[in-house]
Amino acid sequence: MSKMERTVDLNSVRTFVCIVESGSFTSAARLVGRTQSAISMQIQRLEELLGGPMFERGGGALTLSKRGECFLPLARKLIEDNHAILEQMRSIALTGSIRLGVCDDFAEGLLAGVLRQFSQMHSQVNLELTIDLSVPLLDTYKSGALDLAVVKRTHPRPKGAQQLLTRADLTWIAAPGFRHIHERPLRLVLFPPRAFPREIMVAALRRAEVPWVAAATCHSLSALRAAVAAGIGVSAIARNAVFGGVEVIQPHELPELPCAETVLLWKSGTLTPAVERLRKAIIEGTRVAASDPELLSVDLMPTVPV
Numbered sequence: 001m002s003k004m005e006r007t008v009d010l011n012s013v014r015t016f017v018c019i020v021e022s023g024s025f026t027s028a029a030r031l032v033g034r035t036q037s038a039i040s041m042q043i044q045r046l047e048e049l050l051g052g053p054m055f056e057r058g059g060g061a062l063t064l065s066k067r068g069e070c071f072l073p074l075a076r077k078l079i080e081d082n083h084a085i086l087e088q089m090r091s092i093a094l095t096g097s098i099r100l101g102v103c104d105d106f107a108e109g110l111l112a113g114v115l116r117q118f119s120q121m122h123s124q125v126n127l128e129l130t131i132d133l134s135v136p137l138l139d140t141y142k143s144g145a146l147d148l149a150v151v152k153r154t155h156p157r158p159k160g161a162q163q164l165l166t167r168a169d170l171t172w173i174a175a176p177g178f179r180h181i182h183e184r185p186l187r188l189v190l191f192p193p194r195a196f197p198r199e200i201m202v203a204a205l206r207r208a209e210v211p212w213v214a215a216a217t218c219h220s221l222s223a224l225r226a227a228v229a230a231g232i233g234v235s236a237i238a239r240n241a242v243f244g245g246v247e248v249i250q251p252h253e254l255p256e257l258p259c260a261e262t263v264l265l266w267k268s269g270t271l272t273p274a275v276e277r278l279r280k281a282i283i284e285g286t287r288v289a290a291s292d293p294e295l296l297s298v299d300l301m302p303t304v305p306v
Helices: 010-022 025-032 036-050 066-093 111-121 134-142 198-207 221-229 273-289 293-297
Strands: 096-103 125-132 148-152 161-174 186-190 212-217 235-238 259-266
Touching: 010 025, 010 036, 010 066, 025 036, 096 134, 096 273, 111 125, 111 273, 125 134, 125 273, 134 148, 148 273, 161 221, 161 273, 186 198, 186 221, 186 235, 198 235, 221 235, 259 273
Parallel strands: 096 125, 096 148, 186 212
Antiparallel strands: 148 259, 161 235, 161 259
16 A cells, blocks of 8 residues: 555544543444444454554453554544544535624623634624623514524513523622612612513512612613712612622622523524524634523524414
């Protein structure tokens, strides 16, 4: 065999790694969707090419030979390099514009790393980013001015295809040492009417028969946190957005609040390659970045006709 012909088959490399990670030829065959004899033949050809056995023969447990131990990190790097090459080459051809709307708490948290990586890999794509409260974003999305929108879930459920990204408890917040929680009427720092989660807060207080008064109205999450930190009043936000000089109020102090869910919206069947790539990047990037392990197993929500 000439030097030019001596190439390692990537499918055989993947099979080898799968055998090692699954612990047996039988398990690997099931995972790769091939017969056990077929993957045994792949490993045999790989061993012939590399000059010796990859596994110790005999005995109960599957054990790597010294040659196999040496090859395993190289095999994993081959697979990683192949993936990197494909992603890099695909990114060269990716062009166009994406109109993305994001609710502000998600923009300052999980999304930053996703957008940074996407922009580095797809520098030819023009990203038009709008950061706002969920209700204005929903209005803009419904008008057709956004390709993708990341918003807090409202009721009724927004129309269109959607993916649940994060789920976090809504919690009451106040400035450290805030002493007016039991005063009535309760002073609230609120988002504008219709904005999430204003209606949820008000409804919870109404059910608990707690009178309240609007002490401040804010049009961004950072402004709301600043007003609460200044001691103007109390408010409610998702627990994963609690920072910046505010702290959680003890659960028994005020009525219980439901979970806050963040969803990614898109119009089915109308996505350009660039929009589709970012849609997948947001979903996968959120799953990796989310600190709550339950989010890693969230299923795709049903598509609802637009």
